Amino acid sequence: xxxVTQAQTEISVVEKEDVTLDxxxxxxxxxxxxxxxxxxxxxxxxxxxxxNSFDEQNEISGRYSWNFQKSTSSFNFTITASQVVDxxxxxxxxxxxxxxxxxxxxxxxxxxxxxx
Amino acid sequence: xxxxxxxxxxxxxxxxxxxxxxxxxxxxxxxTMFWYRQFPKQSLMLMATSNEGSKATYEQGVEKxxxxxxxxxxxxxxxxxxxxxxxxxxxxxxxxxxGTGxxxxxxxxxxxxxxxx
Numbered sequence: 001x002x003x004v005t006q007a008q009t010e011i012s013v014v015e016k017e018d019v020t021l022d023x024x025x026x027x028x029x030x031x032x033x034x035x036x037x038x039x040x041x042x043x044x045x046x047x048x049x050x051x052n053s054f055d056e057q058n059e060i061s062g063r064y065s066w067n068f069q070k071s072t073s074s075f076n077f078t079i080t081a082s083q084v085v086d087x088x089x090x091x092x093x094x095x096x097x098x099x100x101x102x103x104x105x106x107x108x109x110x111x112x113x114x115x116x
Numbered sequence: 117x118x119x120x121x122x123x124x125x126x127x128x129x130x131x132x133x134x135x136x137x138x139x140x141x142x143x144x145x146x147x148t149m150f151w152y153r154q155f156p157k158q159s160l161m162l163m164a165t166s167n168e169g170s171k172a173t174y175e176q177g178v179e180k181x182x183x184x185x186x187x188x189x190x191x192x193x194x195x196x197x198x199x200x201x202x203x204x205x206x207x208x209x210x211x212x213x214x215g216t217g218x219x220x221x222x223x224x225x226x227x228x229x230x231x232x233x
Contacts, residue, residue: 033219043207045160045224052219091159095218102218108159 004094006107013082014115021077021110023092029053034068034075035093039109045091051075082114118144120212122225129200130233137195137228139210145190146212150222151183154207166193167216200232 003026013019025034036048049059051068059066063080079086089111095104119142129135139149148167152160164185166172172185182204184196193212197204207229211222 035221037224042226043209043229044226045209045211047221047223050219050221097218102216103162103165104218104222106160111157 004092004105004107006090006092006110008110009108010111010113012113012115015084016081018078018080019082019112019114021079021090021092021112023075023077023107025073025075025092025094027073027094027096029096031097033095035095035104036066036075036077037091037093037106038088039091040088048077048090079112082112084114084116087112087114118212118214118221118223120146120210120223120225122210122228124228125226126229126231128231128233131201132199135197135200135230137197137208137210137230139193139195139212139225141191141212141214141223144212144214144223146193146214147190147216148220149187149193149210149212151185151193151195152209152211154209154227156207160209163195197230200230202232205230205232 005024032053034051037045039045056068065078067076089109091109092107093104121140121142123138151163153163154160162175163178164172164174166185166187168187168190174180187193207227209227211224213220213222
């Protein structure tokens with residue numbers, strides 16, 4: 001069975017603080033993909049990153065960075081020097097192959113508030 | 117990046133009427149489209165998977181006669197909520213991906229907020 005856990009329901013930070021959003025997943029497949037999406041107040045989900053299960057290299061994109069650790073089944077997302085525009089709901093998602101019915105499962109989301 | 121257009125963004129209708137929501141991929145051919153429903157402060161719940169030229173695959177508990185899906189072309193899928201009732205009020209989101217692989221990125225529309233009076 002697939003499962004994606006985002007234990008942090010809401011996080012509130014002050015602008016310029018760093019913040020890490022946690023994502024823990026469960027899967028029995030050896031081949032899978034992990035995603036992060038951002039959903040701003042407007043509602044449209046925006047793709048941020050995709051990582052396959054064989055690539056544990058961390059990635060940095062501007063103020064965003066991702067830490068993928070298979071040993072702990074985690075794919076955490078860090079925003080450095082947060083800004084008000086980062087306020088949104090962030091979803092972690094897991095996509096499996098045949099073992100998961102080729103479906104994508106989304107976590108419950110973490111709502112991030114960045115205050116000026 | 118890939119763009120998915122969803123229309124309308126908001127609709128208010130009377131109980132018993134039907135509502136059609138369109139989802140278009142603007143700059144790529146979408147072999148597969150998905151329809152989700154999202155309740156306030158909750159995650160996305162997959163309703164159905166739509167493949168061009170074939171019948172949609174509905175998730176357990178989703179009434180296919182209630183939520184009609186038509187994927188008529190590689191760029192258009194429609195969701196029709198038939199005989200809508202207040203409990204159908206929700207935020208509906210579509211997504212599309214260019215291939216059929218589970219590795220493919222889903223590109224999302226902006227969503228449709230349905231309010232049934």
